[in-house]
Amino acid sequence: MNAAKVPAACAPWVRTRLRTAPGISAALAVLVLSTAFLAAAFTRSVDAYETQALRHDIRTASPGQSVLEVTTPPPPLGQTPAVREGAMRENALSSAHGALIGALPDPVRADVPRSSYGVHTTKPLVADEAWLPRPDALPPQLTYAAPSALPGHSTLRSGRWPVARGTVTPRTREVEAAVTVETAAELRMKPGSAVAVPTQGGGTLTVRVTGIVEPLRPESGYWAVDPLLRAPSLVRDPGSPTPVYYWRATLLLPPDTGPALLGTTGEPELYWRLAPDASGLTASDVTGLRTGVAAVENGPGLLKLRGITGPNTTLTTDLDAILDAYSAMRHAIGPVVTVAAVGIGAVAGVVLLMTGGLISARRHHELALLRSRGGSLKGIGGRLLAETAVAVLPAAALGLLLAVLLVREARFVPSLAGAGAVAALVCVVLPLRTALQHRRPSLHGARDDLMNARPGRRRTVAELTLLVLAAGAVAALRRRGTSTGSGTDLLVSSAPVLVGLIAALVLVRLYPLPLRLAARPVARLRGAVGFLSLARAGRASSNGTLPLLALLVALTTAAFGGSVLAGVADARDEAALRAVGADARLSGEGALSPVSDGVLRQVRAVDGVQDVAAVRIEYRTPLASGQDTRSDTERVTLMGVEPESYARLARGTGLPPFPTAELRNGPGQDEVLPAIVSPAVAERLGERPQTIRSQAGDITVRVAGVLSRTSAVSGSDFLIVDAEGLALPDPTTLLVTGTSLDGQELRAAAREAGPEFGVRLRSAERERFVDTPMQSGAERIYGAAVVAGAGYALLAVLLSLLQTAPERTTLLARLRTMGLTTRQGRRLLAFEAMPQALLAAFGGLLVGWATVALLAPGIDLGALALAGGDPSTPATASLRADLRSLVPPAAGVVLLAATVAGVQAWWASRRGSIKELRAGDTR
Numbered sequence: 001m002n003a004a005k006v007p008a009a010c011a012p013w014v015r016t017r018l019r020t021a022p023g024i025s026a027a028l029a030v031l032v033l034s035t036a037f038l039a040a041a042f043t044r045s046v047d048a049y050e051t052q053a054l055r056h057d058i059r060t061a062s063p064g065q066s067v068l069e070v071t072t073p074p075p076p077l078g079q080t081p082a083v084r085e086g087a088m089r090e091n092a093l094s095s096a097h098g099a100l101i102g103a104l105p106d107p108v109r110a111d112v113p114r115s116s117y118g119v120h121t122t123k124p125l126v127a128d129e130a131w132l133p134r135p136d137a138l139p140p141q142l143t144y145a146a147p148s149a150l151p152g153h154s155t156l157r158s159g160r161w162p163v164a165r166g167t168v169t170p171r172t173r174e175v176e177a178a179v180t181v182e183t184a185a186e187l188r189m190k191p192g193s194a195v196a197v198p199t200q201g202g203g204t205l206t207v208r209v210t211g212i213v214e215p216l217r218p219e220s221g222y223w224a225v226d227p228l229l230r231a232p233s234l235v236r237d238p239g240s241p242t243p244v245y246y247w248r249a250t251l252l253l254p255p256d257t258g259p260a261l262l263g264t265t266g267e268p269e270l271y272w273r274l275a276p277d278a279s280g281l282t283a284s285d286v287t288g289l290r291t292g293v294a295a296v297e298n299g300p301g302l303l304k305l306r307g308i309t310g311p312n313t314t315l316t317t318d319l320d321a322i323l324d325a326y327s328a329m330r331h332a333i334g335p336v337v338t339v340a341a342v343g344i345g346a347v348a349g350v351v352l353l354m355t356g357g358l359i360s361a362r363r364h365h366e367l368a369l370l371r372s373r374g375g376s377l378k379g380i381g382g383r384l385l386a387e388t389a390v391a392v393l394p395a396a397a398l399g400l401l402l403a404v405l406l407v408r409e410a411r412f413v414p415s416l417a418g419a420g421a422v423a424a425l426v427c428v429v430l431p432l433r434t435a436l437q438h439r440r441p442s443l444h445g446a447r448d449d450l451m452n453a454r455p456g457r458r459r460t461v462a463e464l465t466l467l468v469l470a471a472g473a474v475a476a477l478r479r480r481g482t483s484t485g486s487g488t489d490l491l492v493s494s495a496p497v498l499v500g501l502i503a504a505l506v507l508v509r510l511y512p513l514p515l516r517l518a519a520r521p522v523a524r525l526r527g528a529v530g531f532l533s534l535a536r537a538g539r540a541s542s543n544g545t546l547p548l549l550a551l552l553v554a555l556t557t558a559a560f561g562g563s564v565l566a567g568v569a570d571a572r573d574e575a576a577l578r579a580v581g582a583d584a585r586l587s588g589e590g591a592l593s594p595v596s597d598g599v600l601r602q603v604r605a606v607d608g609v610q611d612v613a614a615v616r617i618e619y620r621t622p623l624a625s626g627q628d629t630r631s632d633t634e635r636v637t638l639m640g641v642e643p644e645s646y647a648r649l650a651r652g653t654g655l656p657p658f659p660t661a662e663l664r665n666g667p668g669q670d671e672v673l674p675a676i677v678s679p680a681v682a683e684r685l686g687e688r689p690q691t692i693r694s695q696a697g698d699i700t701v702r703v704a705g706v707l708s709r710t711s712a713v714s715g716s717d718f719l720i721v722d723a724e725g726l727a728l729p730d731p732t733t734l735l736v737t738g739t740s741l742d743g744q745e746l747r748a749a750a751r752e753a754g755p756e757f758g759v760r761l762r763s764a765e766r767e768r769f770v771d772t773p774m775q776s777g778a779e780r781i782y783g784a785a786v787v788a789g790a791g792y793a794l795l796a797v798l799l800s801l802l803q804t805a806p807e808r809t810t811l812l813a814r815l816r817t818m819g820l821t822t823r824q825g826r827r828l829l830a831f832e833a834m835p836q837a838l839l840a841a842f843g844g845l846l847v848g849w850a851t852v853a854l855l856a857p858g859i860d861l862g863a864l865a866l867a868g869g870d871p872s873t874p875a876t877a878s879l880r881a882d883l884r885s886l887v888p889p890a891a892g893v894v895l896l897a898a899t900v901a902g903v904q905a906w907w908a909s910r911r912g913s914i915k916e917l918r919a920g921d922t923r
Helices: 013-020 022-060 081-087 090-103 181-187 283-298 300-309 319-362 364-372 377-406 412-436 457-480 495-510 512-523 529-538 545-580 597-604 643-652 679-685 743-753 762-767 773-803 805-816 822-858 862-866 883-910
Strands: 068-072 116-121 141-147 154-159 174-180 194-198 204-215 233-236 245-252 268-274 314-316 584-588 609-622 635-641 673-677 690-694 697-706 718-722 733-738 757-761
Touching: 022 283, 022 319, 022 377, 022 412, 022 773, 068 300, 090 116, 090 268, 090 300, 141 194, 154 174, 174 181, 181 204, 181 245, 204 245, 283 300, 283 314, 283 319, 300 314, 319 364, 319 412, 319 495, 319 545, 319 773, 319 862, 364 377, 377 412, 457 495, 457 822, 495 545, 495 822, 545 757, 545 762, 545 773, 545 822, 545 862, 545 883, 584 743, 597 609, 597 733, 597 743, 609 643, 609 690, 635 643, 643 733, 673 679, 679 697, 697 718, 743 757, 757 762, 773 822, 773 862, 773 883, 805 822, 822 883
Parallel strands: 141 245, 174 204, 635 718, 673 697
Antiparallel strands: 068 268, 068 314, 116 141, 116 268, 154 204, 174 245, 194 204, 233 245, 584 733, 584 757, 609 635, 609 733, 673 718, 690 697
């Protein structure tokens, strides 16, 4: 008979702890889940937007840049005719096409449906047919191409598809062809039209048009790499002394007619246009992609291609330039995003440490009892690690899972490392910190007040070291920006965190001074609430650096992130204003067509229009009279304005005031027009009147004022006069100011003005500056940084108040036995929490503003704000302090502190005092 199983002497430690205090474990798990999710989601978000940006840049680039074009001449004349003709036929081209696709080095991959191949002539041939148009009495010059899969990339509009009749050779004297709709319209071609192509033997090859086709996707590489395939072009004759033009176009032959081009004088060439496949690319493939492109351009990969198509094969592409532009933006935006990541990471770490400190304080007496009864530090630490890991590890895993499900197409290892770092920090630091506090016995009730604290030498040395690091980081960031030649500098990126840390240390050292100064006059007051609240605030633990550090770093991070977003928005507004000049612009494309009074009245009646400034703009006006004008004469933009309306435009757009009084003629100066000019024009014209040539004749102007910038033009030298002084004062441009402008009505007015007129909206121009996922992804991260920073700041306040909540509850219970009313209790707790809350709030405002002011010279937001705009727009954007990012989090800290104190006082008043006043309780 087996012996009976002996029951355990006690329940398992972890299960007992989880049953005894499930709320603490659940709160810790929620905090770890949120922090692990943020850590994993950050790395995945950066990976995701960088990957999306890479694919976007390759897909949206013009096919002429992104396509890998492989070309080779036909086999040399020394080869047999059969070999030469066979290389030009469809089967050989198709076979080489498949081999070339397979020979591309990974990760360079071809998008087969978007790729094409064929034969084309490289030398344009003159077409002397009398029925072809001659714009300047010059006959058109045509090229001939036999592309693959023409029916799959176009639609037949009239006639029939061209086909190869029999076996085509260089001796064939007639082939069929198709032309696009635009080519047929401009060159007057139709089914049945024939063009004679000169051959090398002195004869002709007749190319007969059998069909008119329309491209299905004109922007695809099939048509866009060689634009003449889709539409003809007027080309200027470079050998003519006067500007004369002739037509250039391409006729499309069917496959297998390539051998016929061998007999022409057009110097035929075989080509394969391989469109890159960006669907499987990730941000980590950039280095391999650049290496692969270099290899097939001028490396061992090119030798492999030549083994397929011939020894004279070349590969040309601008894909490497696209990768360079992508990498430049990535390196410009990455360090700015790292600043936000370091800030949020520091705040999250401090809040986790605060949580560990709260748990450690709550269990101090329990663990001290275990230690006094023989518990070892190793045993206590092991049990704390076990119960912490049970709550933390599943929460971190769940946070990682949520990040993986939410953010797709990103690497798993960095996100795993982020979530693992959060779990490791909590699992190691929390038990270690709690256990090490019980290395030696501590006196019960020993005071550790801020008022009496005297920092030791070690703390002073540590603070001075941090001060030196912060000063060095700020100086480095101001001098050379957020990145170095080798990438992101983490010390520089941590400058906002270091500034917040130094500010917290300074404020903690200065904190007792205002308390001492305020306690003296308050002690003389009749009521005891004020004195008690200040005395309680002064008796707070001298270890209060951690909550204050969390608050200041969180508020600084929120302020910095909000300032980045505000700086980006300001830069885009400014750039859009520079491009348009007002909220809307109605003008002709470089023409001097006047805007009628009826159109002006129609624009004024559009919904949302507040004011309209009518301006006459003459571009490239020479700074000389008609007799002295030469080809090298300096030119400016001449503007005739109505001074009052133009001044209102300047005020409405936030530009410097326009000096209307300066444009009025003085006595005896009716023949001289006063002008407001740019600084460069002022230097060239001098102080004396000068005669310049306008579209209506010569005018005499004198410099009456200088403006560095004006609304109607941007980035050019200008000269502004009163339109009434011009021989032709009719306006050519309308600058509109207003809110919620109706774009459709404005475009209708432009159509009434004439076909050359168009409308540009400032709002639409601003949207052009966000055209890449890298920009929008970085902005989303900064938006999340602002929210997370504010959330962690409020959580730090809550944790700080919860840490001392039991002590305040006991205090209220004792004071109620002495006659303290509920209202007085609420005031006491609120006043006690206010000093530290106000210190954190005002310190956060000051530190946030100072951080932005210190770091602004080293933060360039140009790549983040203006990458998608007009290349002529200055690509710089400065950082500025944003009150909307500074004030709400700071006000939230004060409001939350007051709310928590009030709720605690209300809750304590509803409970009895028996539990808090137990005999022997020394709280």
